[in-house]
Amino acid sequence: MVAPRISPHLRVCLWVAAMLQLVGSLLAVGIPLIAAIGPITGALGKNLRDALDIHRPKTSAVKYDIERAENAGVSWSIVAIGTSLSVFGFCIYYLIPLSLLSLNLSLFFNIFFAILLGMLFGLVILALNMEITLEKLVVCVAVDGCFGVTLRP
Secondary structure, eight states, rough: BBBOOBBBBOOHHHHHHHHHHHHHHHHHHHHHHHHHHHHHHHHHHHHHHHOOOOOOOOOOOOOOOOOOOOOOOHHHHHHHHHHHHHHHHHHIIIIIHHHHHHHHHHHHHHHHHHHHHHHHHHOOOOOOOOHHHHHHHHHHHHHHHTTOOOOOO
């Protein structure tokens, strides 16, 4: 069944409009119901006395245990990573705008090239970490027949 024309080039089917109203109504009712599950389960997880008590604070006591780290030393890998990230941030947020404003394109392209090399290095490290997993997946699919297909004679 087709509804009357809204415009000369547009026809709207009545079941599409009804379906849209149904989906909208279900979402309007369903989303609040799903959102209420968390608070309701939290309230039902307590006993009735604690759930209805509004005068006492909701948090319980927190105990801190402080230990001295006299012999721990400095983690030089954390220091190196923090320093390198600070240098990268300085280059990106200070030197790139400076090179564009002063029309120093050689500085801009050198920084851009360094960023591209860093991205390439990161992707190589990622590929080296993912290589063994992907090899096992290919062997599982192609040789062992994980999906019910075997290539054995």
